[in-house]
Amino acid sequence: MIIKAVIYDLDDTLIRTSEVVQPGIEFVYHQNKNVLGDISISRFKEANEVSVKGLLPRLKASEIKLHQFGVLIWYETLYQLDLKPNPEIILALYESLQSYTLTHIQLYPEVMDVFDTLISKNIRIAILSNGSTIERLRKVIAVGLQKKIDLLVATELVGRDKPDQAPFLYTLNLLGVKGNEVIYIGDSYTEDICGATNAGIQVVHFNPHKINNPSQGDYFTITNHKQLLAIINKYKSEDNV
Numbered sequence: 568m569i570i571k572a573v574i575y576d577l578d579d580t581l582i583r584t585s586e587v588v589q590p591g592i593e594f595v596y597h598q599n600k601n602v603l604g605d606i607s608i609s610r611f612k613e614a615n616e617v618s619v620k621g622l623l624p625r626l627k628a629s630e631i632k633l634h635q636f637g638v639l640i641w642y643e644t645l646y647q648l649d650l651k652p653n654p655e656i657i658l659a660l661y662e663s664l665q666s667y668t669l670t671h672i673q674l675y676p677e678v679m680d681v682f683d684t685l686i687s688k689n690i691r692i693a694i695l696s697n698g699s700t701i702e703r704l705r706k707v708i709a710v711g712l713q714k715k716i717d718l719l720v721a722t723e724l725v726g727r728d729k730p731d732q733a734p735f736l737y738t739l740n741l742l743g744v745k746g747n748e749v750i751y752i753g754d755s756y757t758e759d760i761c762g763a764t765n766a767g768i769q770v771v772h773f774n775p776h777k778i779n780n781p782s783q784g785d786y787f788t789i790t791n792h793k794q795l796l797a798i799i800n801k802y803k804s805e806d807n808v
Contacts, residue, residue, distance in 0.1 A: 568802050570690060571744045572717075573795070574735075574763075576753030577696035577703060580773045582672050582710055591667040598663040602656050606648055618643035627757075629731070634699035634723050637661070665702065669709045675775070677792040682715045684796060693718040695738045695751075697728045697758065718742060729755075730762030739768075752795065756780045771795060 578584040596603065596611045603611065618640050625631045631639065641660040645652045685692055692715060696703050700721040707713050720738045727733040739746060746767035753759025754773045760780070763770045770786040777790060787798050 571748040572691040574693045574751045579754045587671045594667040595663040614647035615644045633697040674710050681792045691717045695720045697722045729758040732766045735766035
């Protein structure tokens with residue numbers, strides 16, 4: 568099997584997104600303290616945490632999409648604080664977190680080197696990410712990947728989030744490749760490993776923190792991005808046998 572394309576998840580696969588979440592919430596508080604009155608930062612963070620935990624089951628059950636989740640958390644946070652969900656405040660909270668995220672996110676080490684190697688091998692690079700198209704475009708540009716990739720698909724375009732097969736099949740169609748000609752790389756067991764496997768795509772689990780999964784299954788695991796190159800070379804070696 569010759570690998571014609573590699574499809575990457577974005578958050579916590581290419582970009583170290585989780586690392587900026589908590590500092591980002593604190594930034595949101597300080598940026599908007601004038602409209603939050605005498606609410607303390609600890610109460611604000613607690614309200615946000617309660618809101619996130621309350622919405623996560625709905626997100627995992629596909630009752631809401633990720634791009635909706637990113638806005639709803641601020642409505643719920645204000646409700647928790649007994650504040651009216653004023654449109655200006657909602658927008659200010661949302662944009663404050665986006666601003667902090669875009670100026671603080673970083674790529675995982677070796678991503679650029681691996682991308683350059685894939686490009687030199689004429690292997691196409693795509694990104695498939697749950698969430699808003701505009702948010703994903705801004706993140707890709709913020710970390711300088713815009714000239715390295717061939718395609719960016721945000722699930723907002725498809726109307727279904729991963730692990731649904733639809734976003735995976737949509738991406739394959741745009742790339743003009745079959746599932747057995749592609750490697751998909753992601754960090755989430757449910758969204759990425761299960762989703763891509765069900766869509767007939769060979770999966771590589773990006774697992775830098777060495778988290779145990781519910782099932783080991785038939786997929787590769789890497790703890791850094793350069794390890795992908797050995798997997799691609801393995802496929803080429805098997806083709807030459």
